[in-house]
Amino acid sequence: MIISRYRYKSDTLPQKCKYTVNVRYKAMRIVLFLAIIAFQEAIGFKKPNIILIIGDDEGWNDFGFHGSNQIPTPNIDALAYNGIILDKFYTQQTCTPSRAALLTGVYPFRFGFQGKPINPGENRSLPLDTPTMAEQLKKLGYSMHLVGKWHLGAAYKHVTPTRRGFDSHFGYWAGFVGYFDYMASTELTNTTNYTGLDLHDNFEPQWQYQGQYATDLFTEKSLDIIDKHNADKPLFLLLAHLAAHTGKDGIEIGVPNITEAHEKYKYIDRKERRQYAEVVKKMDDSVGEVVQKLSHRKMLENSIIIFFSDNGAQTEGMFQNFGSAWPFRGLKFTLLEGGVRGTCVAYSPLFEKRGYINKELMHITDWLPTLYHAAGGNVSDLGNIDGINQWEVLSRNASTSRSEILLNIDEVDDYSGLLSCNGRYKLINGTHKDGIYDWYYGDSGRNGNEPEYDIQAVLNSPTNIAIQKLNSNTHIDQEIIRRTREEVDRSWCRDKNDTPKISCQDFCLFDLDHDPCETKNLIDDPNKRSIVVALKNKLAEYYEVLTPQLTKQVDINSDPSRCNNTWYTWLDYGANWFKNL
Ligand SMILES: *[C@@H]1O[C@H](CO)[C@@H](O)[C@H](O)[C@H]1NC(C)=O
Ligand SMILES: *[C@@H]1O[C@H](CO)[C@@H](O)[C@H](O)[C@H]1NC(C)=O
Ligand SMILES: *[C@@H]1O[C@H](CO)[C@@H](O)[C@H](O)[C@H]1NC(C)=O
Ligand SMILES: *[C@@H]1O[C@H](CO)[C@@H](O)[C@H](O)[C@H]1NC(C)=O
Ligand SMILES: *[C@@H]1O[C@H](CO)[C@@H](O)[C@H](O)[C@H]1NC(C)=O
Ligand SMILES: *[C@@H]1O[C@H](CO)[C@@H](O)[C@H](O)[C@H]1NC(C)=O
Ligand SMILES: *[C@@H]1O[C@H](CO)[C@@H](O)[C@H](O)[C@H]1NC(C)=O
Ligand SMILES: *[C@@H]1O[C@H](CO)[C@@H](O)[C@H](O)[C@H]1NC(C)=O
Numbered sequence: 001m002i003i004s005r006y007r008y009k010s011d012t013l014p015q016k017c018k019y020t021v022n023v024r025y026k027a028m029r030i031v032l033f034l035a036i037i038a039f040q041e042a043i044g045f046k047k048p049n050i051i052l053i054i055g056d057d058e059g060w061n062d063f064g065f066h067g068s069n070q071i072p073t074p075n076i077d078a079l080a081y082n083g084i085i086l087d088k089f090y091t092q093q094t095c096t097p098s099r100a101a102l103l104t105g106v107y108p109f110r111f112g113f114q115g116k117p118i119n120p121g122e123n124r125s126l127p128l129d130t131p132t133m134a135e136q137l138k139k140l141g142y143s144m145h146l147v148g149k150w151h152l153g154a155a156y157k158h159v160t161p162t163r164r165g166f167d168s169h170f171g172y173w174a175g176f177v178g179y180f181d182y183m184a185s186t187e188l189t190n191t192t193n194y195t196g197l198d199l200h201d202n203f204e205p206q207w208q209y210q211g212q213y214a215t216d217l218f219t220e221k222s223l224d225i226i227d228k229h230n231a232d233k234p235l236f237l238l239l240a241h242l243a244a245h246t247g248k249d250g251i252e253i254g255v256p257n258i259t260e261a262h263e264k265y266k267y268i269d270r271k272e273r274r275q276y277a278e279v280v281k282k283m284d285d286s287v288g289e290v291v292q293k294l295s296h297r298k299m300l301e302n303s304i305i306i307f308f309s310d311n312g313a314q315t316e317g318m319f320q321n322f323g324s325a326w327p328f329r330g331l332k333f334t335l336l337e338g339g340v341r342g343t344c345v346a347y348s349p350l351f352e353k354r355g356y357i358n359k360e361l362m363h364i365t366d367w368l369p370t371l372y373h374a375a376g377g378n379v380s381d382l383g384n385i386d387g388i389n390q391w392e393v394l395s396r397n398a399s400t401s402r403s404e405i406l407l408n409i410d411e412v413d414d415y416s417g418l419l420s421c422n423g424r425y426k427l428i429n430g431t432h433k434d435g436i437y438d439w440y441y442g443d444s445g446r447n448g449n450e451p452e453y454d455i456q457a458v459l460n461s462p463t464n465i466a467i468q469k470l471n472s473n474t475h476i477d478q479e480i481i482r483r484t485r486e487e488v489d490r491s492w493c494r495d496k497n498d499t500p501k502i503s504c505q506d507f508c509l510f511d512l513d514h515d516p517c518e519t520k521n522l523i524d525d526p527n528k529r530s531i532v533v534a535l536k537n538k539l540a541e542y543y544e545v546l547t548p549q550l551t552k553q554v555d556i557n558s559d560p561s562r563c564n565n566t567w568y569t570w571l572d573y574g575a576n577w578f579k580n581l
Pocket of ligand 8: 207564565
């Protein structure tokens with residue numbers, strides 16, 4: 001009964017994702033494709049450049065525009081105020097699933113990618129019959145470049161970025177590397193680690209950059225790509241930062257100058273968070289440099305720039321980076337808001353509406369169809385995927401047709417979740433590792449000793465200056481910034497001194513419209529009985545189409561010490577490959 005009051009699509013559950021089309025149909029489509037491209041060029045449609053910048057393990061509370069004064073992020077804030085703040089943008093709970101969802105537009109649980117991130121030396125990769133965003137956009141004529149992290153497998157050459165649609169990749173294949181030494185490690189057994197250099201230019205190991213700070217290096221390579229880009233062609237650049245994941249040995253919070261970081265952020269209590277603040281600040285500088293470069297090359301006027309964090313913060317536990325999801329509940333690895341409600345901003349002069357907060361439900365899988373559409377493609381080419389085209393939703397603040405998101409189903413962890421009724425209700429079934437990350441963590445950034453929010457720094461940022469130079473500029477000022485920031489700030493949603501412990505072992509239901517901090521479990525509320533039943537049924541239907549996880553042991557033959565301590569696509573050469581080197 002209640003459920004019918006909400007927009008509900010009965011066809012949101014494809015029985016199975018179909019990816020194959022017969023060859024003749026394919027050929028016909030290619031011809032049609034070329035005809036459409038020729039037509040678009042004739043009417044003066046110029047495909048936009050797409051610049052996607054991803055931060056790693058950064059929390060909701062680590063960006064100035066969300067209301068905390070601890071970490072200065074003037075460039076990202078300038079994108080936010082001039083562009084669109086995606087207030088209800090959801091990601092997956094960890095790196096590999098998020099990146100898989102981004103690049104395929106398909107929920108990871110459909111192809112066995114719902115669980116653990118890929119370890120170096122593990123033979124696991126994106127299914128070859130699922131096209132990637134890079135392959136799809138390349139077909140539309142884009143130059144495709146990846147700088148930084150991949151994390152979707154590297155056992156064979158044919159599963160790496162340059163064989164999955166990118167023209168170039170400078171960066172690393174693993175989940176993280178050292179900020180200065182670019183070494184990636186993996187535990188083979190509890191007594192042996194494999195360690196090797198994981199910095200590659202396509203397939204060439206890049207020892208010569210050891211000692212250079214990762215954020216600077218990846219920025220430099222990105223600027224180089226923009227500089228050399230033939231502006232007659234559309235550019236796609238995915239800049240996937242190491243920042244702010246932990247680096248070397250999974251514990252490094254890498255900054256160029258530790259003394260300086262402690263001096264600059266002395267108002268922050270934890271010394272590790274001071275370093276973290278500088279890691280995020282350096283990444284924000286990078287955003288400014290990229291936007292400035294696009295402006296210098298006159299590419300900004302026809303660009304779409306998107307920034308988001310791949311998942312929530314890792315305030316505690318393994319890979320602890322001292323990020324903060326405050327005031328939300330939960331961390332990376334959880335399906336609570338702290339884990340999956342992503343920080344996301346987008347700016348483009350091509351958006352009809354700019355300078356506003358978009359409150360429509362959006363999922364990371366939506367970027368593929370949205371960008372494909374923006375690039376002039378026909379979204380029906382993408383087949384039966386979970387992502388939906390949200391271009392109109394963003395550009396015009398139209399209402400979305402997405403009413404639900406399957407957050408994940410991890411059948412090994414016994415942990416799943418679903419968002420429904422336009423993001424109002426969240427059903428959770430289970431916990432991650434007995435709920436070790438289900439509490440509230442992280443610095444509030446509202447301790448009274450922080451400096452004031454530096455609005456001038458936002459207005460004077462390279463990003464704002466570049467945007468203001470465009471004819472189609474958006475007017476922003478102190479008042480607009482203050483008002484916007486107040487509206488996205490969720491400080492009100494939790495009583496600091498009274499936050500109940502909740503276990504979702506036996507299901508939780510949260511009403512996010514009224515309780516974004518997930519403080520009240522409504523699962524036993526008699527008024528919510530019918531919604532609970534409906535959501536449980538919905539979730540159960542998704543279980544039916546799950547592909548079990550494909551996680552594998554680290555392959556003993558991947559040992560980088562056999563190859564001058566460099567990670568390499570070892571399975572291209574058979575089990576004894578190293579003997580032929
Ligand atoms: C690596 O994984 C692929 C895909 O699952 C499989 O076809 C191949 O046999 C595996 N190789 C080895 C050596 O296990
Ligand atoms: C390492 O693993 C072996 C076999 O699983 C186990 O017997 C041993 O206790 C472990 N050692 C440590 C230090 O955890
Ligand atoms: C392997 O590396 C991890 C992370 O650096 C470390 O915690 C662990 O002790 C190492 N194990 C061995 C056996 O060296
Ligand atoms: C780090 O910063 C401090 C304070 O600004 C400065 O005195 C020092 O020379 C710097 N160290 C390095 C290695 O650059
Ligand atoms: C997109 O493709 C579908 C199926 O090929 C077709 O029916 C539709 O008309 C196309 N839309 C546009 C705008 O070309
Ligand atoms: C966007 O749409 C929402 C919901 O319809 C509305 O409340 C809001 O005022 C709109 N914002 C802008 C800037 O159009
Ligand atoms: C809840 O999770 C358990 C596994 O922990 C699973 O057996 C059950 O089917 C799930 N129920 C729903 C409604 O998703
Ligand atoms: C082998 O590794 C060393 C660093 O340990 C590096 O200096 C050297 O260039 C590497 N050799 C090749 C051929 O890559």
